[in-house]
Amino acid sequence: MSRTESIDVPERVTPHVTRLRANAKEGAFARRMAKVWEFATGTRMAGYVLVAPAVLFLAVWFVWPVLTMVHLSLTSRVVEGVSVEGFTLENYVRLFSSDLYFRILLRTLRIALLTSLFTALFAYPLAIAIARGGPSLARLVTITLLAPLLVNVVVRSYGWQTILNKTGALAWVLKIFGISNPPVLLYTEWAVLIACVHVYLPFMVMPIAGAIGRIDRSVEEAARVAGATRLAVLRRIILPLSLPGLAVGASLVFSLSAAAYVTPQILGGNFSPLLGTLIEQQILTLNDWPFGAAISTLLIALVLASNLIFLKLVSRRFARWTAGAR
Amino acid sequence: MATTSVSGGGEVRLAGICRSYGDTQVVRDVNLIAASGSILALLGPSGCGKTTTLRMVAGLVQPSAGDILIDGVSVTGQPVHKRNLGMLFQNYALFPHLTVRENVAFGLAMRGVPKGDTVRRAKEALALVRLSGFEDRMPAALSGGQQQRVAMARAIAYRPRVLLLDEPFGALDKKLREEMQIELRQLCNELGLTTILVTHDQEEALILADQIAVMRSGRIEQVDNARAVYERPISHFVADFIGTSNFIPASIVDMRDGRMTLRSTAGHVFESTVPNDFSIQERVAVAIRPESMRLTPGELPAAANRLTGTIVRSLFKGQVLSVWMKPHGQAELQPELQVSIPIEDAARMSPQPGETWSAQWSAARTLVVREQ
The missing domain is CATH 3.40.50.300 (P-loop containing nucleotide triphosphate hydrolases)
Structure with a gap:
């Protein structure tokens, strides 16, 4: 008892606890359940208990394989098709000493960055429509946005291929408008970028729409009454207050597009490979698992680092708004 | 500044x-x-x-x-x-x-x-x-x-x-x-x-x-x-929304020299000197603020702006003592009258439930309002 008295049980939990306590009179099982519930929600352990299943799952299916992969990249190398065991940095040296790999790395980062940028640009109008439009408009936009996710990524990529083809739909439309010699987009970075923006747009829109939805309407109205034009409200109120949503969206889109494999493979081909394509080549075609593992490690490190930097920047700003709130 | x-x-x-x-x-x-x-x-x-x-x-x-x-x-x-x-x-x-x-x-x-x-x-x-x-x-x-x-x-x-x-x-x-x-x-x-x-x-x-x-x-x-x-609220709604009032439906029977006479269906007579725009025969309501009424113990002879009734309950509200009274022979109107007694007077008189008391008020405090 003394434990629960000394610790603040959140208000919304208290009724449950009270009810469970009342039920507890009826039997040992209920009493035990009430205790478990109290432990899980009313103590400082609550947070740990609630995230434990997810943490366990990630530890087994994500952290452990990644560690195995890093281990592999450091303890073996392939010399002329033969695997040589023992600690080595050879894989990484090879990765950084070749101009080819460096170019692919830069291209990957560039595509991930540009995808984030373009999705963010397209996302804001859509997010505002979802968060602030009428219910039917919001539903229409959401469905249109999410519908492509129902289509397999391979099918979708081939769809883009037929559009961006030299004799495809885009070229045909451009020809109607008098552009007889349209630029070839297929098998260039542009094709990959266009497809990535299309695929990952919902991952940007949804968090931003959520963040905008949480902005108190009267805050916008207060700005309007104080003399702000609609554009000024967007720039001075909606944009800064939706930054947390933008941070989540950008983090998702950057990570997903940096690690994209199917889309660049189908639309970029061998003319503009990305790190994902490179990894596939090393592992499946050249059978060089240690070098593939080294590239994968680099990819993970890069994505993790850029996410951390980005989130740090945003959270510092966010911390300022809530300074002193708790 | x-x-x-x-x-x-x-x-x-x-x-x-x-x-x-x-x-x-x-x-x-x-x-x-x-x-x-x-x-x-x-x-x-x-x-x-x-x-x-x-x-x-x-x-x-x-x-x-x-x-x-x-x-x-x-x-x-x-x-x-x-x-x-x-x-x-x-x-x-x-x-x-x-x-x-x-x-x-x-x-x-x-x-x-x-x-x-x-x-x-x-x-x-x-x-x-x-x-x-x-x-x-x-x-x-x-x-x-x-x-x-x-x-x-x-x-x-x-x-x-x-x-x-x-x-x-x-x-x-x-x-x-x-x-x-x-x-x-x-x-x-x-x-x-x-x-x-x-x-x-x-x-x-x-x-x-x-x-x-x-x-x-x-x-x-x-x-x-x-x-x-x-x-001077003009309607039942205003008199009810701003402050508290007792309402008694009545019709205007006479108007002269700025004095209006009204009669409720139970036959009670009310007089008002508060200016208003109503005309004779109009169905209106008499509104009396709880603080406008004075209580006296026992029954008083019938007169204008006077009601006798049985005390139902009283409630201490800080600055005032609120008393609810059930008027005799007033079945058709608002069941209970609310009367406020300033707390300094409450020491001298404290009506107990069941007792018979009379409430009276001046014509200057009798409001005539439009029924909703």
């Missing part, structure tokens, strides 16, 4: 404004004038259209019909940001990502005021609401009362023509609310700001407003100064 902050308030005129959402008419033909420099309260129960009316003045809602004029110029078609108004919201609506100074300076920045002037005028506005030294705090680090003051400073910093208040004190506790109300009244008078206040709290309206417009189902029921609305 900063003399530069004094601005002449604009006169706001609402000419027959209406607003409907689909088939529901929220505001119907509202005509009102808020004189320059005065405080007008829109008072009414929730859903009476008072907030919609205020939002139409602000430009946040477009009227379906009618015109809104500030200083004689129609602003109905003008976008919100061009109207030069200040507004206080129920939840303060401060910008959470800006400091107190940036919040207060927002309107100035939007008007392209140079940076140096902005800082100085924001400082002045904060001094007016007695919040100097809080410039660099974030809104989340302030108490409710302080946030209210920041919102006030933000609304007056750019010297708006009109100040609009939407239930501004709803979230504050009683003591702080009263303090802020008095401060606000002083500030508005000092700055000569025309102010329109929306509230459902009759006490707030009485404290703050020069003029009170009582609203009911989208219509203006009565517009008058605070005292007149309380002392």
